[in-house]
Amino acid sequence: MLSVVCSFFHGDNPNWGLEKIKFPTKKRKIMGVVIINFKAYREGSGKQALELAKIAENVASRVDDYIAIAPPTIDLAEIINAVSIDVYAQHVDAVDFGSHTGRITAEMVKEKGAKGSLINHSERRLRLADIDFLVSKFKELGLVSIVCTNNVATTAAAAALNPDYVAVEPPELIGSGIPVSKAEPETVENSVKAAKDVNPNVKVLCGAGIGRHEDYVTALDLGADGVLLASGIVKAKDPKAALEELVGLR
Ligand SMILES: O=C(CO)COP(=O)(O)O
Numbered sequence: 001m002l003s004v005v006c007s008f009f010h011g012d013n014p015n016w017g018l019e020k021i022k023f024p025t026k027k028r029k030i031m032g033v034v035i036i037n038f039k040a041y042r043e044g045s046g047k048q049a050l051e052l053a054k055i056a057e058n059v060a061s062r063v064d065d066y067i068a069i070a071p072p073t074i075d076l077a078e079i080i081n082a083v084s085i086d087v088y089a090q091h092v093d094a095v096d097f098g099s100h101t102g103r104i105t106a107e108m109v110k111e112k113g114a115k116g117s118l119i120n121h122s123e124r125r126l127r128l129a130d131i132d133f134l135v136s137k138f139k140e141l142g143l144v145s146i147v148c149t150n151n152v153a154t155t156a157a158a159a160a161l162n163p164d165y166v167a168v169e170p171p172e173l174i175g176s177g178i179p180v181s182k183a184e185p186e187t188v189e190n191s192v193k194a195a196k197d198v199n200p201n202v203k204v205l206c207g208a209g210i211g212r213h214e215d216y217v218t219a220l221d222l223g224a225d226g227v228l229l230a231s232g233i234v235k236a237k238d239p240k241a242a243l244e245e246l247v248g249l250r
Pocket of ligand 1: 037121169173174175176177207208209210228229230231232
């Protein structure tokens with residue numbers, strides 16, 4: 001996957017006799033997965049969630065990267081009806097329909113049109129047996145499973161359950177603005193290796209502190225299929241500009 005990336009053309013070509021001219025860096029041509037988790041941020045819920053979803057849809061329409069969103073559950077139905085990009089839940093409970101007050105089942109989010117869900121986010125951890133239950137249930141229902149993990153060992157364990165994606169996010173870097181792909185490249189690289197050793201079909205995302213184009217490029221260079229991110233876009237002063245920068249449109 002080494003150079004899916006090839007996204008930089010630093011431009012002085014001596015053959016053209018234009019040594020002195022610096023051509024602008026051209027960023028596009030990176031086609032990974034970008035999943036934006038709105039969490040329970042004020043900027044990512046209610047009316048603002050809808051605005052953010054439309055921004056993601058607009059940017060997605062201008063690139064070949066796979067851009068999807070995970071808004072709060074309460075906003076899922078409205079957003080799914082309003083945009084054409086894939087929408088994921090942030091969490092579902094490991095239960096079937098039944099007497100479970102306040103719970104959300106996988107069937108419920110599927111009925112609303114969700115593409116899948118994050119499972120076991122570090123802010124919403126589950127027991128191993130529950131993760132296994134959900135991954136199997138998602139397969140039966142045709143939902144896409146994204147199992148979040150915190151390190152190399154748990155990434156390998158999650159990959160063994162055969163989800164569609166694993167997403168490694170060191171909790172100490174979440175929301176820090178310090179990108180995992182720069183601060184802990186070995187975590188990303190070794191997670192990719194460990195996950196693919198166990199399950200060559202699983203796709204691997206990394207997340208925590210990702211916000212800039214170079215963080216995304218580095219993640220792909222390290223072998224990841226893409227990034228899972230939140231605050232870098234959701235809490236940005238100008239989320240549209242931030243997402244455009246992330247995917248290399250500016
Ligand atoms: O938890 C995350 C995405 O699920 C990462 O959050 P930040 O992008 O805010 O670090």
